[in-house]
Structure formats: structure tokens, C-alpha cells
Amino acid sequence: MSEKEKLPGHYLKSKEMYELPGLVEYRPRVRYRFSAGQAQTRFLEGLKEGKILGVKCPRCGRVYVPPRAYCEYCYAATSEWVELPGTGVIHTAVISYISTFRERMEKPEIVGVVRLDAPGYKEDSYEFAGLFHKLCGVTEEDVKTGRAIGMKVKPRWRPPEERVGDVNDIECFEPVVEG
Amino acid sequence: MVRVAIVGIGWYGFKPSVPELSFREMMFEASSRAYMDAGVDPRSDVDAFVSCQEDYWEGIAITDEFAPEPIGGVLRPTFTVAGDGLQGIAQAYMLIKTGYFDVVAVESHAKPSDVESLQEIYELAMDPHYIRPLGVANPFFMAGLDATAYLERTGATREHLAMVAAKNRNNGLLNPRASYASRVTVDEILDAEPAVYPLTRYEIASFADAAVVVVLASEEKARELTDTPVWLEGIGWATEAGTGSPEWHLWGMMPSMRVAADMAYSMAGISDPMGQTDFAEVEDRFSYAELVALEELRIAPESAAHKLLEQGVFDYQGRYPVNPSGGSLSMGVAFEATGLARLLEAVLQLRGEAGAHQLEGVERAVVASWRGPPTRTSMVAVLSV
Numbered sequence: 001m002s003e004k005e006k007l008p009g010h011y012l013k014s015k016e017m018y019e020l021p022g023l024v025e026y027r028p029r030v031r032y033r034f035s036a037g038q039a040q041t042r043f044l045e046g047l048k049e050g051k052i053l054g055v056k057c058p059r060c061g062r063v064y065v066p067p068r069a070y071c072e073y074c075y076a077a078t079s080e081w082v083e084l085p086g087t088g089v090i091h092t093a094v095i096s097y098i099s100t101f102r103e104r105m106e107k108p109e110i111v112g113v114v115r116l117d118a119p120g121y122k123e124d125s126y127e128f129a130g131l132f133h134k135l136c137g138v139t140e141e142d143v144k145t146g147r148a149i150g151m152k153v154k155p156r157w158r159p160p161e162e163r164v165g166d167v168n169d170i171e172c173f174e175p176v177v178e179g
Numbered sequence: 180m181v182r183v184a185i186v187g188i189g190w191y192g193f194k195p196s197v198p199e200l201s202f203r204e205m206m207f208e209a210s211s212r213a214y215m216d217a218g219v220d221p222r223s224d225v226d227a228f229v230s231c232q233e234d235y236w237e238g239i240a241i242t243d244e245f246a247p248e249p250i251g252g253v254l255r256p257t258f259t260v261a262g263d264g265l266q267g268i269a270q271a272y273m274l275i276k277t278g279y280f281d282v283v284a285v286e287s288h289a290k291p292s293d294v295e296s297l298q299e300i301y302e303l304a305m306d307p308h309y310i311r312p313l314g315v316a317n318p319f320f321m322a323g324l325d326a327t328a329y330l331e332r333t334g335a336t337r338e339h340l341a342m343v344a345a346k347n348r349n350n351g352l353l354n355p356r357a358s359y360a361s362r363v364t365v366d367e368i369l370d371a372e373p374a375v376y377p378l379t380r381y382e383i384a385s386f387a388d389a390a391v392v393v394v395l396a397s398e399e400k401a402r403e404l405t406d407t408p409v410w411l412e413g414i415g416w417a418t419e420a421g422t423g424s425p426e427w428h429l430w431g432m433m434p435s436m437r438v439a440a441d442m443a444y445s446m447a448g449i450s451d452p453m454g455q456t457d458f459a460e461v462e463d464r465f466s467y468a469e470l471v472a473l474e475e476l477r478i479a480p481e482s483a484a485h486k487l488l489e490q491g492v493f494d495y496q497g498r499y500p501v502n503p504s505g506g507s508l509s510m511g512v513a514f515e516a517t518g519l520a521r522l523l524e525a526v527l528q529l530r531g532e533a534g535a536h537q538l539e540g541v542e543r544a545v546v547a548s549w550r551g552p553p554t555r556t557s558m559v560a561v562l563s564v
Contacts, residue, residue, distance in 0.1 A: 031295040032238035037201025
């Protein structure tokens with residue numbers, strides 16, 4: 001916009017704008033202590049023991065990992081607990097080079113969704129027993145070329161003495177080395 | 180016009196803490212009971228779901244996404260109202276009135292025991308530019324200012340406020356959902372150290388973990404589902420002026436309650452609330468607030484609620500019982516489920532299912548609640564059998 005086209009008023013430079021007294025900095029100081037509830041508590045206790053536990057819907061047979069006290073589809077209370085072997089395949093994976101604020105991170109992060117082996121679970125269903133977690137030993141190339149999809153993986157557990165009953169008791173999922 | 184009825188109601192909790200369940204499991208338990216009560220399967224018989232919750236209470240951003248699954252609303256029309264459960268009831272009422280929805284479920288829950296920093300969350304409700312920096316953002320200062328202005332305006336005294344608290348704390352002793360009921364006397368309340376003058380701790384409600392689910396239906400569907408429909412004859416709501424500006428607040432009054440009441444009464448054809456209804460469940464998280472609300476609800480003439488209180492009109496045995504359940508002073512404030520707690524108590528009374536605190540021969544009730552601070556939003560409903 002040329003000088004004479006300017007509308008009336010005082011034009012702020014960005015430096016002036018950020019020095020306006022109207023900007024009040026505030027940092028929320030909120031804290032919570034989320035009750036895990038019956039289903040998640042049992043799941044988290046399982047992690048501490050190095051087990052991945054799921055719960056089965058008595059009506060449709062879906063296995064929920066992470067577990068729910070109810071089946072989302074049938075609205076039935078779930079109660080039959082099953083232990084999963086922990087192995088599975090990568091369903092989808094992503095490499096992230098940026099943070100939420102779009103800043104370039106020093107090291108890209110590779111995370112994925114693992115479709116867990118759940119005995120008796122119906123194949124080819126859209127929803128499945130699975131976990132979203134970090135992937136280790138999966139390279140940028142594996143993800144970019146699509147090789148990662150369908151890759152067999154297993155959990156890399158932290159040593160028992162370091163486990164606290166938290167999803168981080170599993171460090172990450174890593175490829176199963178054949179043979 | 181399609182009439183709308185409450186055909187099912189369920190609840191869980193109303194305890195200072197419900198450590199055994201997550202908030203989602205509480206929603207499932209309360210909704211299971213409501214659907215059992217209504218005789219419906221949410222996966223096939225409920226046409227839409229409304230959940231009333233606020234992100235900061237939940238500690239989850241965009242918390243509406245957590246609403247559908249525990250109440251049977253997955254892949255079905257579900258939405259969240261960031262307000263009190265009674266505002267959700269108004270939404271359900273409108274959905275049914277369109278003729279496209281026969282059965283609608285409304286849910287609200289609270290898990291204050293999961294919140295470690297209630298004070299800080301209330302602070303976040305205050306204006307960031309000139310109230311928060313003062314560092315006095317205790318929400319109860321609003322109540323103290325309001326109570327003082329109310330006493331000044333009406334000529335009521337601290338004794339009257341204590342009478343409200345004694346009435347409600349004692350009423351709750353017969354209600355299994357009233358964890359904070361107490362056999363306290365007016366003198367004990369007056370002798371207690373002030374918490375926020377002129378209020379003592381007996382006059383400020385504590386918090387409760389609770390979940391309430393209500394199933395509403397069109398008249399035709401309601402007649403199929405139940406022999407005891409509770410009709411929602413009218414519902415109204417309004418928000419006050421002066422968000423975050425205490426200077427603009429109409430102290431000692433609740434103009435939003437007046438607007439909400441007039442809206443609900445006009446729908447229900449009520450011109451004389453005390454003459455045409457039998458009792459009221461009214462939000463009372465602070466003792467004085469019950470008296471203010473009764474005046475704004477036109478149940479008591481202006482500046483006269485304390486006189487009727489003195490005459491025992493609002494007692495459990497009185498001519499027009501107010502909060503026979505014990506109110507929030509006895510049951511606790513359950514965040515956005517607070518209005519549904521008042522509704523639950525009124526529904527049980529009207530159905531004759533209130534148990535030990537059942538009133539005799541009640542057929543029509545006023546249900547009133549509000550949320551805040553700092554700006555009050557009020558909701559009023561008229562129910563009948």
C-alpha cells in the first residue's frame with residue numbers, strides 16, 4: 001500500500017505492538033490427579049508385571065487394549081480379561097520433524113500404532129486391540145518407503161525394577177528379529 | 180405441540196470422592212441406571228446424546244470427544260454443552276420439539292476429587308487483565324460481596340442465612356445422596372468462625388463426585404416407555420451482564436434467574452409459582468443464594484424471602500418446601516452436574532420414589548440452578564406429573 005492510500009490512524013510497528021501495556025503474561029497453574037478407574041488400573045498393574053492385558057466384550061467379542069469397562073459398540077460391561085502375547089504388526093507409522101509450534105526438532109520422532117496379536121480376534125476389522133507408542137529400530141527410510149507397515153514388532157520392556165505401572169514401562173515397540 | 184417427558188434417570192456417586200471409578204466409568208454407571216429406568220437400549224433407542232462438561236474441570240482439552248463412548252453415543256449424534264446439565268435438558272427439549280428426535284439422553288458428571296488445584300481453576304475464570312493480577316481471586320469473595328449486598332438491600336440478617344444452612348443441612352439427613360448433611364443448629368452456625376464474612380463454612384457447599392443421566396422422550400414415546408412420565412412443562416435460561424467485571428454485577432440479585440424463570444413459567448402457564456407448584460429444588464451452594472433465587476423465581480415477594488423462611492414456609496414440613504433433598508449444601512457441588520442433581524431430586528419426589536424424604540401429594544415442582552463465577556448463568560425448569 002502506498003503512502004497516500006493509507007487509511008487514517010496511527011500505524012503500529014511490530015515492536016511497538018508487543019510493547020503495548022495490554023499484554024499480560026499468565027501461566028495457568030492447574031494440577032490434576034486422574035483416577036485411572038477399574039479397567040485402566042488393572043491394565044497399568046499388568047504393565048508393571050510386563051504383561052499387556054486386554055478385556056473382551058461378552059457380546060461382540062472385541063478385545064479392548066487399552067481396556068475399557070464397557071464396550072463402545074454394544075454398550076455392555078466388559079469383564080473377561082485376556083493376556084496378549086505383546087507381539088503385533090505396525091498398522092501405521094509417522095516421522096515427525098516439527099514440534100506443535102512448527103519448529104524443526106533436532107531429532108525426528110518416529111511413532112506408530114501397533115495392531116497387537118489378540119488370539120480369537122476377528123481379522124480385518126477396522127478397530128483392533130492395539131497401542132500407540134514410540135517405535136525404535138524403525139528407520140526414517142522404513143517409514144518413508146512404507147516398509148514399516150506390517151512390520152512385526154514386540155514391546156521393549158524396561159527392567160522390572162524400573163517399571164512403575166505406566167505406559168512408559170514399555171520403552172518402545174521394536175522389530176522382531178527373525179530366526 | 181409435542182410434549183416432552185423425563186422417562187428415565189440414573190445417578191452414581193454424590194460422595195466427596197469416588198476413587199473406585201474413573202470419570203468415564205462413572206458416566207457408564209449412571210447411564211446404565213438411567214437406560215434401565217427408561218427401558219431403552221442406547222445403541223438402538225436413543226436418537227441423540229448431550230453431555231454437559233467444561234474442559235478445565237476435566238483436565239482435558241476439547242473434552243467433548245470423551246463424551247460419546249461411556250454413554251452409548253459412539254457413531255451417533257452426540258454433542259457437548261459447556262454449561263450446566265439443565266442447559267443440556269433445554270437442548271434435549273428443543274431436539275424433541277423438532278419432531279426428528281423421539282428419545283434424547285442428557286449426561287453430566289463431576290470429579291472434583293481429581294482436581295488438585297480448584298483455586299487456580301476458579302482464578303482462570305476471572306478477568307486476566309485486572310482481577311487475576313490483584314491476587315485475590317478466591318471465588319468466595321464474589322459470594323461474600325453478594326451476600327452482604329443482599330442483606331443490605333432486603334433487611335435480612337445473618338440469622339436468616341444460618342437458618343437456610345440449618346434447614347438444608349438437616350433436610351439432607353434423610354437423603355442417601357447427601358454426604359454433607361449435618362444435624363447442625365442455627366446457633367452453631369452463627370457461632371462458627373466466619374469463612375467469608377458474612378458466611379461461615381456451614382453456609383458454603385463442599386464439592387462432590389457425581390454423575391447423572393436423564394432420558395427424555397416425546398409424549399408418544401413416553402407413553403410407550405413408562406407409566407410415570409414426568410412432564411417438562413417449561414424450561415428457560417439466561418446469562419448475566421458484566422463478564423469478569425464485578426462493578427457491573429447486580430449485587431444481591433440474580434437477573435438471569437428472573438429471565439430464566441419467566442421463560443419457563445410462560446411455557447408452563449404459571450403466573451403464581453407458589454400457588455401453582457408444590458415445592459422447589461433451588462441451587463444453594465451459598466446459604467444467601469437460596470433466598471435471592473426464591474425472590475427472583477417469584478416464589479417469594481421481593482425482599483421477603485427471609486420473612487417466609489422465618490415463618491417456616493420453606494421447611495421440609497412447611498407449606499412450600501425448598502430443597503427437601505438438602506440441596507447442594509448437603510449433596511455437594513458437582514460442577515456441571517449440579518443442576519441435574521436438583522432435577523434428579525425433583526423427579527424422584529414427583530414419582531413418589533424419594534424414599535425417606537418423600538413429600539406427600541406433590542405434583543408440580545420448580546427446579547432452578549445457576550453456574551458461575553464470575554458471570555452467572557441461570558436455568559429454571561417446571562416439572563409435573
